[in-house]
Amino acid sequence: MLENVDLSKKLSKKDYDNVIDELQIHIGELQRKAWKMDIPVIIVFEGWHASGMTEIINRFLLALNPMGFDLYTTGKPCHQEEQKPLLWRFWIKIPKKGSIAIFDRSWYRRAIIEHDGKGKADSRMPKCLDGITYFERQLTDEGYLLIKFFLHVSKEEQERRYQELKRDGVPLFIVEEEELEYLNEYDRHLPMIEGILERTDRAHAPWTIIEAEDRNFATVKVLAKTIESIESKIVEVENTVKATQGHHPENCIIPNIDSSILEKVDMDKSLTFKEYKKQKKACQKKIAKLQYELFRNQIPLIVVFEGWDASGKGGGIKRFAQKLNPRLYRVTPVGVPSEYDLAHHYLWRFYNEIPEAGHIGIYDRSWYGRVLVERVEKLCNTHEWKRAYREINEFEETLTNYGAIIIKFWTHIDKGEQLNRFKQRENTAHKQWKITPDDWRNREKWDLYLNAADEMLQKTSTTRAPWTIVEANDKYYARIKILETIIERIESELEQRGLQ
Amino acid sequence: MLENVDLSKKLSKKDYDNVIDELQIHIGELQRKAWKMDIPVIIVFEGWHASGMTEIINRFLLALNPMGFDLYTTGKPCHQEEQKPLLWRFWIKIPKKGSIAIFDRSWYRRAIIEHDGKGKADSRMPKCLDGITYFERQLTDEGYLLIKFFLHVSKEEQERRYQELKRDGVPLFIVEEEELEYLNEYDRHLPMIEGILERTDRAHAPWTIIEAEDRNFATVKVLAKTIESIESKIVEVENTVKATQGHHPENCIIPNIDSSILEKVDMDKSLTFKEYKKQKKACQKKIAKLQYELFRNQIPLIVVFEGWDASGKGGGIKRFAQKLNPRLYRVTPVGVPSEYDLAHHYLWRFYNEIPEAGHIGIYDRSWYGRVLVERVEKLCNTHEWKRAYREINEFEETLTNYGAIIIKFWTHIDKGEQLNRFKQRENTAHKQWKITPDDWRNREKWDLYLNAADEMLQKTSTTRAPWTIVEANDKYYARIKILETIIERIESELEQRGLQ
Secondary structure, three states: OOHHHEEEEEEEOOOOEEEHHHHHHHHHHHHHHHHHHOHHHHHHEEOOOOOOHHHHHHHHOOOOOOEEEEEEEOOOOOOOHOOOOOHHHHHOOOOOOOOOOEEEOHHOOOOHOOOOOOEOOOOHHHHHHHHHHHHHHHHOOOOOEEEEEEEEHHHHHHHHHHHHHHHHOOOOOOOHHHHHOOOOOOHHHHHHHHHHHHOOEEEEEEEEEEEEOOOHHHHHHHHHHHHHOOOOOOOHHHHHHHHHOOOOOOOOOOOOOOOOHHOOOOOOOOOOHHHHHHHHHHHHHHHHHHHHHHHHOOEEEEEEEHHHHHHHHHHHHHHHHHHHHHHHEEEOOOOOOHHHHHHOOHHHHHHOOOOOOEEEEEEEHHHHHHOOOOHOOOOOHHHHHHHHHHHHHHHHHHHHHHEEEEEEEEEEHHHHHHHHHHHHHHOOHHHHOOOHHHHHHHOOOOOHHHHHHHHHHHHHOOOOOOOEEEEOOHHHHHHHHHHHHHHHHHHHHHHHHOOO | OOOOOOOOOOOHHHHHHHHHHHHHHHHHHHHHHHOOOOEEEEEEEOOOOOOOHOOOOOOOHOOHHHHEEEEEOOOOHHHHHOOOOOOOHHHHHOOOOOEEEEEEEOHHHHHHOOOOEEEEOOOOOHHHHHHHHHHHHHHHHHHOEEEEEEOOHHHHHHHHHHHHHHOOOOOOOOOHHHHHHHOHHHHHHHHHHHHHHOOOOOOOEEEEEEEOHHHHHHHHHHHHHHHHHHHHHHHHHHHHHHOOOOHHHHHHOOOOOOOHHOOOHOOOOOOOOHHHHHHHHHHHHHHHHHHHHHHHHHOOOEEEEEOOOOOOOHHHHHHHHOOOOOOOOEEOOOOOOOHHHHHHOHHHHHHHOOOOOOOOEEEEHHHHHHHHHHHOOOOOOHHHHHHHHHHHHHHHHHHHHHOOEEEEEEEEEHHHHHHHHHHHHOOHHHHHHHHHHHHHHHHOHHHHHHHHHHHHHHHHHHOOOOEEEEEEEEHHHHHHHHHHHHHHHHHHHHOOOOOO
C-alpha cells in the first residue's frame, strides 16, 4: 500500500489558507450532527516517526469543539496496562455515543513494538492481528465509525526532519523512550508495516494513506477524508432509521434447539452437612494455596457465575472467596447497565473489569447478560443478541490468548426449588431485601430463560472456556462442585503449562 | 497513641462464632440504609506489616454486598500516579454517594514511604500532612464518613508472623516490592508513626487503634466500630434533615464588598490588527519553546479561563494552543456536572483532570463554577459556596506544592460589548450554535455575576495562584495580554526555580 504512493503532492500556503477555514467550519458542523445522532467516531493516526503527526493532529483538533473529543497519546504501557491484554487500554478508551476519540498512535503501534522480532513480526503477531480484527469489527458492528490514517514520508524526508528537530531542540520522543532504538530502521520496518496495513485494510475499517511530506496537503487530506467518512456514516444511519420506521419492534425469535442440555441434568445430587463441612475446609485450604501459584506465575483467573435467581450464585462465591487474599480477588456484581455503560459497546464495561495478571476476577452474572436477560426482556434487538455469541467467544479468546484461565458456572435448580427459596427469603427478615418483584416476574418467563440458557451453553462452551453446569438443588453439593471444579481447572492448567 | 495499648485482648473461637453472624447481618443492613440515604463512607486500614490486615479485611468484606463497595489496595504508584500529587490517586477513588470505599493501606502509608528520611520524617512531611488534613476535612465537610483503623501488633508478634508466612510459602508483599526494606524496622518507625497518628487524629476523622494480636478480637472490633460510626452518621443526617424541614431554601446573600476590583478596569485598551498579528506570531513561537522547557523540567502548567459569556475565552485558548504539541496539552471544557459528578465531592471531577508533570492543562471554565454560576443560580447552598473559597485555595495550594504553575484569567468585557457579540453570533450561520437561551438568561443576572466575580477575585487571588484580569473589549488586545502573561509567568517561575 505504501510502495506506489506519490509523495510529491503539495499545497501552497495560499491554497491552504483558502480551503482550511471552510473545512474547519464544515467539520465543526459534522461534529455537532454526529453528536446529536449519537454516532461514536474513532480516528487513528499512525505513521512514520517525524511524519509531522503532532502538528497535523493539532491543526485537526483546533477544528473541533473540545467538549466532544478526547485525544489519547499511546506511549509505553504503564504497569497496570502491562498487566492486561494489549487491547485493554484501547477498549476502555472507546468513545461514548456521539463523541470522538482520537488516537495519536494506537493498537497498531503497540502490536509492532510488542511483536517485533528484529524487523520481522514474531510468531504471536497473527493472533494479535486477529484480536485487532475482532476489536475493529465488534466496534463497527455496534455502529462505531472507524477512520484510520497512515502518515507516509520517505526515508530521505524522515532523515531531513530528524536533523531539523535536533537543530530546534525539540525532544524527539515525548512518550516513547522505548522507541529510540527504532530510529534509522525505516527499511527494516517497511515490509512489516506494509504487511500489517494490507492485512487490516477491511471494508468496515479501511486505511487512508496520507502523503505527509507537505504538511498543508496532509492536513487538508485528513480533514477532507474525515468529513467524507462522517458524512457517509450519517447518510447510512439516516437510511437505517428510515428503513426501520413503521416496523414493529422485532419479536424475540425462539430458535429450534435440537436437544436441551439442561433437561438432562440430574437434580438429585446431594451431600450431607458433615461431608460438606469437611470437604469445604479441604478445598478452601487448597484454593488459598493455589491463588499464590497463580500470582507467582502471573496468570489471571476469571470465574463467571450465571444461573437462576436464588440458585446459590452468591453462596458459591462466598465459599470461594472466604479464604482468599482480598488483594488478589475482586467480586464484580453485574446488574443493570448505567446510562454511561449503555452509551458504549456492551463489552466495554466488562473490559473495564478484567483482572490483572495474577489476580482473580469473580463475576456474579456477567457479559452473558446479553444472551440471557437482554434477549428475553428484549433490551436489545435480535440482531444484537445473535451477534453476541461470536463477540463473547472472541472476547474470551482474547482473554485466554493473554493467558487467562476462564471457568464458567451455570447454577441450575428446578422451578419448585426456586419457589421454596423465594418463600424462604420472604420469611427471613434479613433476607427480604434479596427478593424483589423482578424475581417473580423473571420466574414467569422460566421457559424463555431456559431456552436462552440452553442456546448459550451450546454456543459458547469452547475448549478454552467451557461451561460447567452445577446441579444446585442441594446447596452443599453445589458449593463443593464449584470449589472442586475450580481446583481441578487451575491444577490442570498449571500442569499443561508445565508449571506444576 | 500506641504506647499504652493493651495487646493481650482476645476472643475465643466460641465467643467469636456467637457474635460474628449478628454483626455481619447488622452491617449489611446499615450498608443498605447508608446507600438509600446517599451517605458515602471511606474506611482506611493502616497498620504494621503482618498485622493480619488481609485476613481481617476479607472477613469484613464478606459481610458487605459487593454491589456497594470498592476495595483499593495501595501499592507503589504506577507511572501515571507518579506524575500527579500524592493525594491524586486517592481523590479520584473517593466513593460516590451511598457507596463505601475501603483502602487497604492509604495516603498515610504513601506519606510515610515518600517522606521517610531514614526513620525520621523529612522536611516535606509537614506540608504533606497539611494536604492530608485538607483532604479529610473537605470530604467530611461534604458529608463523607471517614473511618480510620490502625492495626497494632508488637514487634515480637510481627517477627513470629514473618516466620509463619515464610513457612507457609505466602508471598510477603503482593503489591509493595519497594517495601521490602521496611522489614525489621519496627523500632525505627514507631516514633514517626506515633507522631503521624497523633497529628491526624481529628474530631472529624479520628483514628481507632485495633489490637490485632488476636484476629477474632480485631475482626469484631473493626465491625463493631464501623457499625457504631455508620449509625451515628445516620442519626446526624436524620437530624440535619429534620432541622431543615419546613425551612425555605436559603437565599443567595450578596456580601458587602467594600471595593469592586472589576469597576476599575480600563476597558479602552486595544491593539491594531497589524500589531496583533506580529505580536501573536512572536508570542506563539516563544510559547512553543517554553512548553518543552516545562516538559524537560517536569513542571505541570495549569491555565484557567473564567469570564463573561462571549468575552473571548475560546479565542484566547485557541491562540494559546495553536502552536503547542498536542501530546503536551489538553483543553478541558467545564460544563454542567453529570449526575455521576454530582454524586461526588465537587472537586472530584477536577482532580480527575489535572495535568501530569510536564504537561499543560487548559480549562475553559473551571472549579470556580461553584462560586460563580452555582452560587448565582443557587445550584448549591450558601454554606457550600462560602466554604468553597477555602477549599479552592487549598486545592491550588496542593497543586503548587506539587510544583505546578497556576495562571488564572478573568476575561472582562462590559455589558454593551456582550450585547454586540451575542447579536453577531446570532447573525453568523456557523456561530449560531454558540449562543443559547442560557446566555441571554445569564445576561439578565449581570449584577449578581459581577458581585460574585468580584468576591471571587478578592478571596482567591493568592501569591501562588494570582488572578490576571484581561481587558477584553478588544479581542486583539486581550489575546496578546493572555499570551504575554503566560510567557512572563513561565519565565519568572523557571528563573525562581533556578532553571533558566
